[in-house]
Amino acid sequence: MLAMALKELRQLARDRRTVAMMIVLPVVLLVVFGYAARFDIDKVPTIVAGPAAEEAASNVPSRMDVIATHPEWGRDQAIDALRRAQATVVVIADPQHPAVLVDGANLFGAQSVLRALAANPSLPKAEVLFNPDLATSFVMVPALMGLVLVFIGTIVTSLGVVRERQSGTLEQLAVMPFRPRDVFLGKVLPYFGVAIVDLVIVVVAGLWIFGVPFSGAPWIFAIGALLFLFVALGMGVLISTVSQNQGQAIQLAMMTLLPQILLSGMIFPLDSMAIGVRWIGYLLPLTYFVQIARGVMIRAAPFDALLVPMGMLLLLGVIVFGLSVLRFQRDLAPSGTGSRHRRSEAEASA
Amino acid sequence: MIASRGRLPEDRTTGWGLDRVTVRFGRLTALERVSLGVGAGAVTAVIGADAAGKTTLLRVLVGAVRPSEGRVRRPEKRQVGYMSAGSGTYGDLTVDENLAFAARAYGLSRGVARSRIGELLDRTDLMAARRRLAGLLSGGMRQKLALAVAIVHEPELVVLDEPTTGVDPVSRAELWRLIAELAAAGTAVLMATTYVDEAERAGSVLVLLRGRPLALGTPEEIRRAVPGELYELGGRIDDWRAWRRAGRWRVWSPDGRAPEGARLIEPDLEDGLVMAQLAYEASQPEVAA
Numbered sequence: 001m002l003a004m005a006l007k008e009l010r011q012l013a014r015d016r017r018t019v020a021m022m023i024v025l026p027v028v029l030l031v032v033f034g035y036a037a038r039f040d041i042d043k044v045p046t047i048v049a050g051p052a053a054e055e056a057a058s059n060v061p062s063r064m065d066v067i068a069t070h071p072e073w074g075r076d077q078a079i080d081a082l083r084r085a086q087a088t089v090v091v092i093a094d095p096q097h098p099a100v101l102v103d104g105a106n107l108f109g110a111q112s113v114l115r116a117l118a119a120n121p122s123l124p125k126a127e128v129l130f131n132p133d134l135a136t137s138f139v140m141v142p143a144l145m146g147l148v149l150v151f152i153g154t155i156v157t158s159l160g161v162v163r164e165r166q167s168g169t170l171e172q173l174a175v176m177p178f179r180p181r182d183v184f185l186g187k188v189l190p191y192f193g194v195a196i197v198d199l200v201i202v203v204v205a206g207l208w209i210f211g212v213p214f215s216g217a218p219w220i221f222a223i224g225a226l227l228f229l230f231v232a233l234g235m236g237v238l239i240s241t242v243s244q245n246q247g248q249a250i251q252l253a254m255m256t257l258l259p260q261i262l263l264s265g266m267i268f269p270l271d272s273m274a275i276g277v278r279w280i281g282y283l284l285p286l287t288y289f290v291q292i293a294r295g296v297m298i299r300a301a302p303f304d305a306l307l308v309p310m311g312m313l314l315l316l317g318v319i320v321f322g323l324s325v326l327r328f329q330r331d332l333a334p335s336g337t338g339s340r341h342r343r344s345e346a347e348a349s350a
Numbered sequence: 351m352i353a354s355r356g357r358l359p360e361d362r363t364t365g366w367g368l369d370r371v372t373v374r375f376g377r378l379t380a381l382e383r384v385s386l387g388v389g390a391g392a393v394t395a396v397i398g399a400d401a402a403g404k405t406t407l408l409r410v411l412v413g414a415v416r417p418s419e420g421r422v423r424r425p426e427k428r429q430v431g432y433m434s435a436g437s438g439t440y441g442d443l444t445v446d447e448n449l450a451f452a453a454r455a456y457g458l459s460r461g462v463a464r465s466r467i468g469e470l471l472d473r474t475d476l477m478a479a480r481r482r483l484a485g486l487l488s489g490g491m492r493q494k495l496a497l498a499v500a501i502v503h504e505p506e507l508v509v510l511d512e513p514t515t516g517v518d519p520v521s522r523a524e525l526w527r528l529i530a531e532l533a534a535a536g537t538a539v540l541m542a543t544t545y546v547d548e549a550e551r552a553g554s555v556l557v558l559l560r561g562r563p564l565a566l567g568t569p570e571e572i573r574r575a576v577p578g579e580l581y582e583l584g585g586r587i588d589d590w591r592a593w594r595r596a597g598r599w600r601v602w603s604p605d606g607r608a609p610e611g612a613r614l615i616e617p618d619l620e621d622g623l624v625m626a627q628l629a630y631e632a633s634q635p636e637v638a639a
Contacts, residue, residue, distance in 0.1 A: 168436025172499075174414040175432040176455045 017248060021255065032262055035274040041112045043271070047087040049073035056093030060123070061116040064089055075099065082129055084305035085295060089113050091123070098124040104131030105298040107139045108269045130215070130298045138213065141206040142293035143266035146286050148202050149195060149225075150232045150260060157191045157236025158249040165331075166245060173332055180328035184321065187240075188233045195229045216296035220303050224292035227313035231285040234320035241327035260286040288312045365389040366411070366507050366538055371420030373406050373561075380406040381561045383420070386540075387554075388507065393529060393539045395552035397623070403561040404542035405435060408509050411540060424507060428456055431505035435512050435542075437496040441485025445476050445495055448484050449502055456503035463502075470498040473528065490521025497528055501537075508532055510541040514548065526551065546620040557623055565626050569619045576625040578604040581612035591628050595620075602628050 012019060043065035048057040053069040060066060067087060070077065078090035078101050088109035092099040100123055102110045110128060117126050131138045164170040173183060203221075206212050214221075235256060243249035262268065263277060264286035270278055281287045288309035295301035295309075303310075367387040373380045381403045388394045388411070396404045409415040411424055412432045424430060432438075439448045449470065453463035471477040474494040479487060484495055493513055501508055510529070514522045526548070533539050533553075541552070549555045550569045557565040557572065565572045581601040586592055587609055592601045601609050602625050608614065617625060 167438075167441060168434050169438050169440060171409070171414060171434040171436070172432065172438035175412045175427070175430060176452075177427040177457070178455065 017251060021251065025255075029258075032259070032277055035277045036262055036268050038268060038272040039108050041109050041269055041272045044089055044109045044113050044116075045087040045271075046089040046091060047073075047078070047081055048091045048093055049078050050092045050094035050098075052093040052095060056091060060091060061120050063112060063116040064091075075101075079129065083299045083301050085291070085299070085301065089126075100124055100126045102126045102128045103299070104128040104134055105139060105294050106269070107131070107134060107136065109271065110134055130300075137210045138298055139294065140266075141210050141212045142297045143264070143286075143290045145199070145202045145206055146228065146264075146289035146293060147261065147266060149199060149229060150286055150289075151257060152198055153191065153195050153229060153232040154236040154239070154256060155250060155253045156194075157188065157233045158239040158243070158253040159246050160187050160191070161237060161240035162243050162246050162249045170331060178332065180325045180332055181321075183328050183332060184234075184237060184324050187237050188230075191233050191236070192229060195233065196226075199225055199229070212297060214297050215300035217300075217303070220301075220306065221293065221296040223303075224289060224296070224306065224310060224313065227310060227317060228285055228289040228292070230317045231313055231320055234317060234324060235285070238320055238324045238327065241324055241331065260284045263287070264290055266290050282312075283316075285313060285316050288316075366423050366425065368407070368411060368417075369421040369423070371407075371410055371417045371422065373403075373410060373415060374418045379561055381410070381417075384556075384558070384561075384563050386556050386563075386566065388538045388540045389553070390506070390538045391533055391536045392553035393533045393541065393551070394554050394556070395549040396540065396542045396556045396558060397544065397546065397549040398542075398558035398564075399544070401560070402558040404558060405511055406561075407556075407558070408432075408511050408540065408542055411507075412509050425505070428503065429506040431500035431503065431508040433496045433500040433508075433510045433513055435515070437492050439484045439492060439496050439499055442483060444481050444483055445471070445487070446480045448495060448499055452499045452502045458503060466502055466504070470502060473531070474498050475524070488518075488521075490517045490524070493517050493521065493525060494528070497525065501532065505537070507538045507540070510539065512542050512544065515544065546623065550619045555619075557626060559627055559630060562630075564630055565623075569622075572626070573617055573619055573622040576617060576622045577629050578602055578625065579606045579608070580615055580617040580621055580625065581609055582615045583609065583612045593624055600624070604629065604632060 042063065044063055045067050046060060046064040047068045047070060048060065048066055049070045050056070050073065051071055053071040057066045057069050075092060075097070078092055081087055081090055082101060082103045085103070088103045088106045090101045092101065100117060102113050104110050111134065114126055117123055128134060161170070164173065207214055236253065239252045239256070240249055243252060259280060263273070263281035264284050265281060266286060270281050270287070273281065291309040292306050295306050365387050367385070369385050370383045371385070372382050384403075384407060386394070386396075386407070396407055398404050406415060410417050410422060412430050413424060413427065440451070443451065446467065449467045450463065453467060458466065471480055474497070476491060476495060476498070479491060484492060487495060497510065497513060500510065513529070514525050517525065529539060529541065543549055552569070554566070554568050555572060556563060565575060567575065581603060583592070583599045583601055586599050587601065590601045590603070590609055592599045600621060601612055603609065
């Protein structure tokens, strides 16, 4: 038994990633849960609109953080601001038609506001838009769609290059007349096709089983989803290029999933997180997909309101694509490719 | 390089090949000033023990490893065929699909690919197994498939990394027939091997020892170039460098002096390689234990 335990310990000590995961992960989990796992939102972004906006701004409950006042706005502009996620609440300070409009897509923010308003009867009754019953499924299902896609996409794709490395076919690819970007795109495209089928299934199931609304334009959702898939699958390929075997690849893929579940705003609102961990969320693709999916499906957000998350996904995609191609360059084309190979080549160095 | 008894050229730089190539991986020198010519219409063999640098040499020639120093002469990428030591075929694709992938990767048109694949399946006797998954083929069949994949685009230079290692004798003979046909058709073939009998069939042989070129020439030239004499004895004698072959002992005499009771014999390539290695080790400064 001792011999077995010693052998196991030796093998474990050689697998540095597993050791690192066993030691680092509990600490990371504790810190992340500690700082990120909060449902309470202390400050809810609020816009005060209407002719009496300036006076009303100083009278709102302290939990509502007034970020702007717009005396010229009416109800339509207020709803548009919520649709664009510029604030969670708009207080319309109009003596004729006073109103407090709350974005129901921001579940925890809305609940926080409703509690604050209940303690302050001088303000009009809140009107919850987009998700009047504050149904959890309306908020969670769009985010879960992203999680399912990133889960399947990253893990399955992460095995792609590792399989080539383990079977010795990567060497063969290195000699074939492929450019690194051809290999990256060739690897990603088939999974992309499968992931799109997955996406359609997940969306249809989400709408049908959970009755989640799809209020916005499908084309905006499609663009966001494709950008998101590109990043998720690209991450899989990148993981694959830095892993020596399938076990390592899955381990790394899982390690990218955990922060996405905890820090993307899918479960815990980004606004309630300590800034020390919140910035990690801004580096994760799921964060932006959650914003796009909730924006389009629940709030019917217009395209220009989602330019930031779309742009961030594009940026992340370019970074992941660039890094993957660089890694492929190392594996596949140490002696250079392209025009140098068109004719017989002579390679010399000092 | 071993001291030459016959006339052995320093390096042969005809056709494709390497000129004074050195490869370093960090502090490890995998190849040191290796030169080798790989001529068209001939088979060139690289022979050496495990970790001698054979695979690195092959990978340098095909462009998968960049040399730290020296010069590599190879045709454009589409004119190189490479069979890696791990066979390099996809176990979860069929024989046909493996060949079709390689044909497409090298830009063969559909029609050309179809006729070329048919021809290769005939030549390799894999026609009956064309729909079988490569992972389910026997070792010999899988190596023949790997060779077919490497030559599907009719390259000018074919580089084979131990194509017959772990293969049964019948399949080995078939692989050799295919390799000889390639050379006869004008292809430049470079292969790594650990089998001396295979190296003996090659037109020229490079012997590697721990990344250094130990001998280069035709098998005959290498045999003739080894220094000293070779003797055969019925039993082992002390103070002589000896090795056992076919129940008898071979003794290398660097200065030609004959051990008592020994019979002078002509070395074959295997003896020549052992003698070359012994001569190399004798020429190295003693390292204190």
